[in-house]
Amino acid sequence: MEVSLKDMMAGIEGAVGAAVVDYTSGMALGTLGGGKDLDLNVAAAGNTDVIRAKVRTMEQLGLKSQIEDILLTLDHQYHVIRLLKGRSGNGLFLYLVLDKANANLAMARHQLRRVEEAIEI
Known part of the structure:
Protein backbone atom coordinates (compact mmCIF):
# COMPACT_ATOMS: atom_id res chain seq x y z
CA MET A 1 0.00 0.00 0.00
CA GLU A 2 2.88 2.37 0.78
CA VAL A 3 4.28 1.85 -2.72
CA SER A 4 0.89 2.65 -4.25
CA LEU A 5 0.56 5.85 -2.21
CA LYS A 6 4.07 6.91 -3.23
CA ASP A 7 3.25 6.12 -6.87
CA MET A 8 0.17 8.30 -6.64
CA MET A 9 2.02 11.23 -5.08
CA ALA A 10 5.27 11.07 -7.04
CA GLY A 11 3.96 9.68 -10.32
CA ILE A 12 0.96 11.93 -10.83
CA GLU A 13 1.69 15.55 -11.60
CA GLY A 14 -0.13 17.99 -9.33
CA ALA A 15 -0.90 15.45 -6.59
CA VAL A 16 -1.23 17.05 -3.14
CA GLY A 17 -2.76 14.17 -1.19
CA ALA A 18 -3.55 10.48 -1.59
CA ALA A 19 -5.29 7.80 0.44
CA VAL A 20 -6.44 4.21 0.31
CA VAL A 21 -9.82 4.01 2.02
CA ASP A 22 -12.14 1.26 3.24
CA TYR A 23 -15.61 2.49 2.31
CA THR A 24 -17.38 -0.03 4.51
CA SER A 25 -15.92 1.69 7.60
CA GLY A 26 -14.89 5.08 6.20
CA MET A 27 -11.38 4.67 7.57
CA ALA A 28 -8.23 5.55 5.66
CA LEU A 29 -5.93 2.53 5.59
CA GLY A 30 -3.04 4.71 4.46
CA THR A 31 -2.44 8.35 3.56
CA LEU A 32 0.33 10.45 2.08
CA GLY A 33 0.44 14.22 1.65
CA GLY A 34 -2.39 16.48 2.65
CA GLY A 35 -1.69 19.07 5.32
CA ALA A 43 -11.90 13.44 3.53
CA ALA A 44 -11.84 9.62 3.60
CA ALA A 45 -14.88 9.49 5.87
CA GLY A 46 -16.77 12.13 3.87
CA ASN A 47 -16.06 10.52 0.52
CA THR A 48 -17.34 7.23 1.86
CA ASP A 49 -20.72 8.95 2.16
CA VAL A 50 -20.41 10.13 -1.46
CA ILE A 51 -19.85 6.55 -2.66
CA ARG A 52 -22.70 5.15 -0.58
CA ALA A 53 -25.09 7.81 -1.90
CA LYS A 54 -24.12 7.11 -5.52
CA VAL A 55 -24.45 3.34 -5.10
CA ARG A 56 -27.89 3.82 -3.53
CA THR A 57 -28.97 6.10 -6.38
CA MET A 58 -27.75 3.63 -8.99
CA GLU A 59 -29.71 0.84 -7.29
CA GLN A 60 -32.87 2.97 -7.24
CA LEU A 61 -32.43 3.72 -10.94
CA GLY A 62 -31.84 0.07 -11.72
CA LEU A 63 -28.42 0.75 -13.24
CA LYS A 64 -26.30 -2.39 -13.54
CA SER A 65 -23.01 -0.62 -14.31
CA GLN A 66 -20.15 -0.38 -11.84
CA ILE A 67 -18.57 2.90 -10.75
CA GLU A 68 -15.06 3.40 -12.15
CA ASP A 69 -14.38 6.74 -10.59
CA ILE A 70 -16.05 9.85 -9.23
CA LEU A 71 -14.69 13.32 -9.94
CA LEU A 72 -15.32 16.37 -7.79
CA THR A 73 -14.16 19.63 -9.34
CA SER A 88 -8.07 -7.77 -2.95
CA GLY A 89 -9.72 -4.39 -3.55
CA ASN A 90 -13.33 -5.13 -2.71
CA GLY A 91 -14.71 -2.38 -0.47
CA LEU A 92 -11.74 -0.05 -1.04
CA PHE A 93 -11.11 3.10 -3.01
CA LEU A 94 -8.19 5.27 -4.02
CA TYR A 95 -8.58 8.95 -3.21
CA LEU A 96 -6.43 11.52 -4.95
CA VAL A 97 -6.40 15.30 -4.58
CA LEU A 98 -4.84 17.29 -7.41
CA ASP A 99 -3.85 20.93 -7.71
CA LYS A 100 -5.97 22.01 -10.66
CA ALA A 101 -3.34 24.44 -12.01
CA ASN A 102 -0.64 21.74 -12.22
CA ALA A 103 -2.58 18.58 -13.02
CA ASN A 104 -3.49 16.82 -16.23
CA LEU A 105 -6.76 15.15 -15.29
CA ALA A 106 -6.77 12.63 -18.14
CA MET A 107 -3.23 11.52 -17.34
CA ALA A 108 -4.01 11.34 -13.61
CA ARG A 109 -6.99 9.05 -14.26
CA HIS A 110 -4.83 6.87 -16.52
CA GLN A 111 -2.12 6.61 -13.86
CA LEU A 112 -4.69 5.81 -11.15
CA ARG A 113 -5.80 2.83 -13.25
CA ARG A 114 -2.19 1.63 -13.29
CA VAL A 115 -1.91 2.03 -9.51
CA GLU A 116 -5.16 0.07 -9.10
CA GLU A 117 -3.79 -2.79 -11.18
CA ALA A 118 -0.56 -2.96 -9.18
CA ILE A 119 -1.87 -2.47 -5.62
CA GLU A 120 -1.56 -5.35 -3.18
CA ILE A 121 -3.38 -5.20 0.12
Missing part, protein backbone atom coordinates in the same frame (compact mmCIF):
# COMPACT_ATOMS: atom_id res chain seq x y z
CA LYS A 36 -3.45 21.47 7.64
CA ASP A 37 -5.90 22.49 4.90
CA LEU A 38 -6.44 18.92 3.71
CA ASP A 39 -7.14 16.35 6.43
CA LEU A 40 -7.15 13.11 4.47
CA ASN A 41 -8.80 11.16 7.29
CA VAL A 42 -11.78 13.55 7.33
CA LEU A 74 -13.47 22.51 -6.96
CA ASP A 75 -12.18 26.02 -7.69
CA HIS A 76 -8.53 25.03 -7.32
CA GLN A 77 -8.54 21.25 -6.96
CA TYR A 78 -9.73 18.00 -8.47
CA HIS A 79 -10.74 15.21 -6.09
CA VAL A 80 -10.75 11.78 -7.74
CA ILE A 81 -12.30 8.73 -6.09
CA ARG A 82 -11.48 5.42 -7.81
CA LEU A 83 -13.18 2.26 -6.58
CA LEU A 84 -10.90 -0.77 -6.56
CA LYS A 85 -12.09 -3.90 -8.28
CA GLY A 86 -10.96 -7.46 -7.89
CA ARG A 87 -10.62 -9.78 -4.94
